[in-house]
Amino acid sequence: MTEKKNVRVEHEGAISIVTIDRPERLNALDVNVLLELEATFKALASREETRVVILTGEGKAFVAGADIAAMTQMSTGEAEEFAATGHRVFSEIERFRCPVIAAVNGFALGGGCELALACDFIHASSKAKLGLPEVTLGLIPGFGGTQRLPRRVGPGIARELIYSGEMIDAQEALRIGLVNKVHEPDELLPNVKKLAETIATRGPIAVATAKSAIREGADRPLPEANAIEVRSFGELFRSEDMREGTRAFVEKRKPNFTGR
Numbered sequence: 001m002t003e004k005k006n007v008r009v010e011h012e013g014a015i016s017i018v019t020i021d022r023p024e025r026l027n028a029l030d031v032n033v034l035l036e037l038e039a040t041f042k043a044l045a046s047r048e049e050t051r052v053v054i055l056t057g058e059g060k061a062f063v064a065g066a067d068i069a070a071m072t073q074m075s076t077g078e079a080e081e082f083a084a085t086g087h088r089v090f091s092e093i094e095r096f097r098c099p100v101i102a103a104v105n106g107f108a109l110g111g112g113c114e115l116a117l118a119c120d121f122i123h124a125s126s127k128a129k130l131g132l133p134e135v136t137l138g139l140i141p142g143f144g145g146t147q148r149l150p151r152r153v154g155p156g157i158a159r160e161l162i163y164s165g166e167m168i169d170a171q172e173a174l175r176i177g178l179v180n181k182v183h184e185p186d187e188l189l190p191n192v193k194k195l196a197e198t199i200a201t202r203g204p205i206a207v208a209t210a211k212s213a214i215r216e217g218a219d220r221p222l223p224e225a226n227a228i229e230v231r232s233f234g235e236l237f238r239s240e241d242m243r244e245g246t247r248a249f250v251e252k253r254k255p256n257f258t259g260r
Contacts, residue, residue, distance in 0.1 A: 007036040008058070009044070014051040014200035015193060016044055023059030029111045029143075030067035031085060038089045041096055048259065051204050052196040053096065055119055056103040056189065062128070063112025068137065079142075086111065086143035090118035095215070097208050099199055103192045104128045104179065109167065114143040117152060120211065122179040123195075124170040125188045130178060131167035151218065153177050203241045204259040 006027075008019040018040055020027040027033075044050050057063055066086075074082060093100055093115075102108075102119035108130045116122045116130070124130070132145045140146060141162065150158035153176045161168070173179040183191050199207060213232045217225030236242045240260045248255035 004036045004040065006033045007040050009040055011047075011049070012193070014049055015054060015196045016047065016050045016052075017054045017056065017189075018044075019056050019058050020063055021058040023057075023061070025067065026061035026064030026107060027057040027059070027112070028064055028067040029086070029115070030070045031082065033067075034085050034089045038092055041089075041092050045097060051098050051200040051207070051259075053098065053100045054103050054189070054192055054196055055093075055100055055115070056105055057112075059106070061107040061112070062102070062104040063109075063115055064107045065110030065112055065133075066142070083142035086114070090115060090144055094118045097211075098204065099196075099207065099211060101192055101196060103188055104130065104170075105185070105188055110134055110141065110145075111143050114141060114145045114148065117148040118144065122173075123181045123183060123188065123192050124173060124179045125185045126170050126182050127185055128170040128173070128179075128182075129167045130170070130173050131165065132162050133165040133167065135163065136165040149178075201257075203239075203245050203255070203257045205239050205241050206236060206245075209236060 006020060006022045008021045010017045010019070018037075020033065020037070022028065022033060044053060071079070071082070100119040102116040102122040104116055104122055104124040106125065106128055108116050108124075108128060110133060113130050113132055132141045132149065134141050134145075141149075146162060149161065152158075157176050168176075170179065170182045174182050181191075209232050213229050217228045220228070241255075241257045244257060245255045
């Protein structure tokens, strides 16, 4: 891959907006799109100014799913390689150094729902439709849906959604805890940007450390997870940002965080 054709990146100060730009295919994920996403997040990892990433889709879909046409002729080995590529890319997003917010502007089905689940949390348009319809094709989710969805909404609801393959609307997604908030379509990106701007004003090392602690502790017994928090809390006392933040509080002024 020599150039990005399906992924667009815009920077607005500390916020980077990544848009999957393949509207003629409803932003469907094929290998090329996945590799472009991977390259995009690897490049963003070294952009020190970026403190929050917003991930969205162009047109009426966030991502309508994996590219089914590209899958029809795959062998077992090719299918496993395709799934492994998706897992690798989505893990890159999940482990990205700063928060990644999914702004789901339309269809987020199959691989699109799985991509949103790899983000820290999801805000959705009132017109969004979400789901994992793979069983309607004789398949199962292949990019982490069987694992991330139960962790997000609980195993019972996840099983129902995966076994039935049914789509749900944004309000139902909000009710079950799949999305954090629902916005009118023209307010989705502006409102997500406002939230991103708020997060970007916080101590970037602290936010990144909180993200890491949540992720590392999620599947561990509580005493082990709490030990991760204790260690992470202590490590922040090495940072200049911690000194600046506490001094600013005592001095009744806004902190000037530098990410050091």
